[in-house]
Amino acid sequence: MKHAIQALGWATTILWILVILFSGTVVYSAMQIKMNFEEEHQVTTSDNALTRSIPFSISNGGLYEISELNITTLIVAENETSISRSTSLVPLIPKTSTVNEIHNISVSLEDILDKNLTYLLLNDTDLNVDMFIALTYAYAIPLKISSNLTMPWGAPLYNLAIGGISIVSPNQVNVSLSFKNHAFFSLNGTVRLEIVDSNNRTHSGTADIFVLSEDSYDKAIPVAMEATPGDVVEVHLYFDEMYLESWTLVMAIG
Amino acid sequence: MAEDKGMQMFLKKMIPKVLKATVMGLLWFFLLYALPTLFLSELVEEVLPGYTQLLSIFAIVIVFFVVVSELLAGTIFQYAFNIGKALVFMAFFIYALNGGFIAFDLEFVHIEADLRVYLAMLLTIDFLGLAKSLLQAIDFLGKKTERQLAI
DSSP states (O other): OHHHHHHHHHHHHHHHHHHHHHHHHHHHHHHTEEEEOOSOOEEEEETTEEEEEEEEEEEEOSSSOEEEEEEEEEEEOTTSOEEEEEEEEEEEEOTTEEEEEEEEEEEEHHHHHHTTOTHHHHSOEEEEEEEEEEEEETTTEEEEEEEEEEEEEOOTTEEEEEEEEEEEETTEEEEEEEEEOOSSSOEEEEEEEEEEETTSOEEEEEEEEEEOTTOEEEEEEEEEOSSOOOOEEEEEEEEEESSSTTEEEEEEOO | OHHHHHHHHHHHHHHHHHHHHHHHHHHHHIIIIIHHHHHHHHHHHHHOTTHHHHHHHHHHHHHHHHHHHHHTTTSHHHHHHHHHHHHHHHHHHHHHTGGGEEEEEETTEEEEEEOHHHHHHHHHHHHHHHHHHHHHHHHHHHHHHHHHHHO
8 A cells, every 4th residue: 555655655746746747838839839920921823723822931949849739821802702822831841840831822813802802803892801819739638729811902904994095086086984992913914895875786996915013004994886886785794814714794874 | 720731731732733833824824826826927827717726726725734644643634635636636636727629819810728737747657646645644643653552
């Protein structure tokens, strides 16, 4: 009995010392972890999607390893529709080491059009960015960190307006089209403008567009007329652009 | 005369116990309350605001059990209180760590920690302490019975 009691006493003391040491070193080590998201972001394009690459580094100066690090960002529009979900995985960050990784956030304008979020093309707004970080610390403590931020969204066709229609010749009118590209990417492609008149006849013209980010577009698009037009009822805009592939906008006039 | 002698014997027996209990109580109070308050109070208050109060309760409970255990040393009640201490600590750890899942907000960041493994470590130690106290109580009663039988 005496030996059993002694053994239990020793075991309790040793385990208390280990737990206190573990607690202290975990707190100390957690304070030695540094995350850096401040490097310059890169914007690239592929498969009709815009990808913002966010380089980050995690410096684990502690005494324990970080495993199964998962960074997920979810971009959500005002009506709670998901625009983008991106995940980065880092299997292991050994102790006293720094890991450099890139978190890619992809936004496809095609998806935006498919999800009936066309207002994002015409109006500036704030998007909600939900950020989730999950990791296991010291192989014993799973942690979940979440944060909610807002990100300004600049519309690529901000303040889109069809201006006056001026008659150039009996067979041609010029229709002025203007907008400002508030997006962080440039627009490069063509726009076809179709006028539907009160006689239900259509007349069309095409123009190239190349608008850098934060630049304005204000040009007259020549439209060929086979006959004297009636009153303009509708204007159809067909964008054939790198990101706005085959997007049609119908604007009622008057 | 006999009463005075009895009183003297009682005091002779109790004064060292009271002194030891006082010293042990102060030592544990210093280790579990004064030191953490001195070094960690700002951090704990900032990160886990409710935990300063829990730390105080933990220190009070430990000091209470240490003092009582010292005062009742050499009696079966010492082991009974040690068993009670192990059970109270188990309940306390489960409550303080919210069953192993704690969550808190740090500025605009929400953090959730799964401390079930850590809680399991603490509960294991308490189980060992509980087993030790039970064995001590059985041993104490066994020896007492043996003495009575010998007389």
